[in-house]
Amino acid sequence: MVNLPTNINEYVEPTFEDYFELLKPKVMRLVVFTAAIGLLAAPYSVHPVIALASLLCVAVGAGGAGAFNMWWDADIDSIMKRTCDRPIPSGRVTSQQTLILAIILSVFSIVFLGLFANVVAAGLLAFTIFFYLVIYSIWLKRRTPQNIVIGGAAGAFPPMIGWAIASGGMSFESTLMFLLIFIWTPPHFWTLALFMNQDYSRARVPMLTVTHGLMATRRHIFFYTILLSIVAVSVGISSLGGSIYLLVAVPLNIWFLAGSFRILLRNDEKAKADSFRVERKVFVFSIFYLFIHFGLIGVEAFLERAFLAV
Amino acid sequence: MMNKQHEIYSRRGKNNAWLGVIMGCLVAIIFLVTIVKLASGSKMQGFDHTLRPEMLESENTK
Numbered sequence: 001m002v003n004l005p006t007n008i009n010e011y012v013e014p015t016f017e018d019y020f021e022l023l024k025p026k027v028m029r030l031v032v033f034t035a036a037i038g039l040l041a042a043p044y045s046v047h048p049v050i051a052l053a054s055l056l057c058v059a060v061g062a063g064g065a066g067a068f069n070m071w072w073d074a075d076i077d078s079i080m081k082r083t084c085d086r087p088i089p090s091g092r093v094t095s096q097q098t099l100i101l102a103i104i105l106s107v108f109s110i111v112f113l114g115l116f117a118n119v120v121a122a123g124l125l126a127f128t129i130f131f132y133l134v135i136y137s138i139w140l141k142r143r144t145p146q147n148i149v150i151g152g153a154a155g156a157f158p159p160m161i162g163w164a165i166a167s168g169g170m171s172f173e174s175t176l177m178f179l180l181i182f183i184w185t186p187p188h189f190w191t192l193a194l195f196m197n198q199d200y201s202r203a204r205v206p207m208l209t210v211t212h213g214l215m216a217t218r219r220h221i222f223f224y225t226i227l228l229s230i231v232a233v234s235v236g237i238s239s240l241g242g243s244i245y246l247l248v249a250v251p252l253n254i255w256f257l258a259g260s261f262r263i264l265l266r267n268d269e270k271a272k273a274d275s276f277r278v279e280r281k282v283f284v285f286s287i288f289y290l291f292i293h294f295g296l297i298g299v300e301a302f303l304e305r306a307f308l309a310v
Numbered sequence: 311m312m313n314k315q316h317e318i319y320s321r322r323g324k325n326n327a328w329l330g331v332i333m334g335c336l337v338a339i340i341f342l343v344t345i346v347k348l349a350s351g352s353k354m355q356g357f358d359h360t361l362r363p364e365m366l367e368s369e370n371t372k
Contacts, residue, residue, distance in 0.1 A: 013321040016328040049346045053339050116343050 014093045021087050022070050022098055023063030023105070030290070031062040031158045037294045038162025038177055041240055041301040046166045050116060054165045057113035058158060061125045064105030065154070068133040071098040073141070076203040082196060113165075121164040128157040142204070145211040152185030153178075159294070173240050177297070179231045184290055187224045187260060190217050191283040194263070195276035214271075218264045225260035229253040232293060244303070245296040256282070256289055 035058045039051055046054075070077070070088055078089035087093040106129050114122030136151030156178045163174035193200060193209040194217060200207040208217045232253050236246040259282040271279060 013318045013325070015321055016325050019325075047346050047350065049342050053343050056339065 012092065014087070014097065018087045018092045019097075019101060022067045022093060022101060024066030024069070027066055027155070028059055028062045031155070032059045033291070034177070034181065034294050035158040035162035035165075037298045037301075038159030038174060039166050040162075040298050041159075041173065041177070042163045042166035044166040051165070054113055054117040054121065055162075057109045057116060058125060058161055058165075060105050061109035061113070061129055062158070064102050064109060065129045065132040067098050067102035067105065068129070069137050071095055071102055072133065072137045074098075076142075076205060079203040080199040082199055117165040118168045120168055120170070121161050124157055124161045124164055128154055128161065131157070143206065145206050145208040147206070148189045148208075149186050152182050152189075155185060156181035173238060176231070176235050176238055176240060177294075180228075180235055180293060181290065183224060183228045183231050184286070187221045187228065188283070188286040188290075190221050190224075191263065191279055191286060193217065194271070194279045195283075214268050218266070222260045222264040225257055229257055235293070235297065240297050240300065242300040242303070245300050248296055249293060252289055252292060256285065259285060 032055055036055055039046065039055070070086060073083075074086075074088040074095055077083035077086050083089065088095055088098055106126075110122050110126045110129070113125050132151075132154035136147065136154050140147040140151050159177035159181070160170060160174045163177070164170060190208055193207045194214060197207070197209045197214065201210045204210075208220060232249050233246070235241050236249050241249075259278070262278050263282060266278060
């Protein structure tokens with residue numbers, strides 16, 4: 001039951017687009033892409049219909065998790081400039097409508113993934129939604145500057161789900177793909193936090209930039225980028241990678257390392273003077289970085305299958 | 311007042327149309343998955359779609 005305002009003239013019926021926005025379509029795109037690569041990289045064949053139906057379940061589950069997050073964080077979303085236009089803070093959708101949508105989508109996606117694929121994949125999807133809502137949004141986000149480090153696991157599970165859809169289990173390779181996103185998340189979000197710091201401090205979200213300052217964040221970004229490069233190269237020498245992967249991934253990682261080193265060398269005065277030019281550049285690059293790495297895993301998997309078929 | 315009510319009804323109508331499309335797609339997906347599962351389910355028990363152990367031994371490729 002939706003709480004209608006007493007004056008009907010104040011009530012605006014949400015549109016389909018408003019509901020769709022609650023699902024965080026941009027995050028959903030990344031989730032589906034990495035899950036699809038996980039599915040493709042697994043050395044098992046899945047019928048295309050089962051694969052597509054399962055990926056659709058993953059997309060809907062990711063949407064459910066996004067809606068849960070919008071529901072829980074509506075209060076701080078309304079304070080932050082980056083998120084104040086979201087459906088709940090802008091008054092287009094009520095919290096209650098969002099919660100109902102999140103529950104329905106989450107339950108449906110888990111049940112149908114279990115029916116379409118297998119119990120392991122459905123269990124991983126359920127755990128991902130639980131992790132994103134309870135561990136990250138409710139527990140960590142407002143309590144610790146390590147929020148993004150541990151909470152990043154929620155975004156790292158999709159390739160494992162994809163792998164589980166094909167194989168019915170987990171493996172060293174699927175864990176490597178998990179690690180690639182898990183270690184990528186902190187430098188990606190901390191770089192964003194460097195130039196969106198005011199937003200987070202206004203909303204009292206204890207991002208590293210707020211609790212430990214910008215210099216400590218710069219050091220953390222560099223440290224995590226070193227770790228990320230090690231993981232990215234490890235993927236290249238595992239059965240997921242190959243010569244094409246390494247040929248592209250090595251220069252990409254050198255570029256990312258160089259970018260994070262430049263961030264480390266800069267101070268706040270320099271950054272403010274050029275409106276965080278380097279930080280913004282590295283942030284945008286980090287988005288492409290992840291897409292390209294998973295794209296390369298997909299290319300290697302595709303070529304291996306094509307080679308085996310010949 | 312009339313315009314406001316009309317707008318609500320038209321928005322609701324569009325939402326219902328979208329919901330209809332989604333439900334239609336859901337039915338189509340369930341139908342297709344059922345066909346695929348039945349077509350490739352020779353190694354499964356009929357009553358609960360679990361793998362038949364006696365069939366697994368002869369399965370060499372995976």
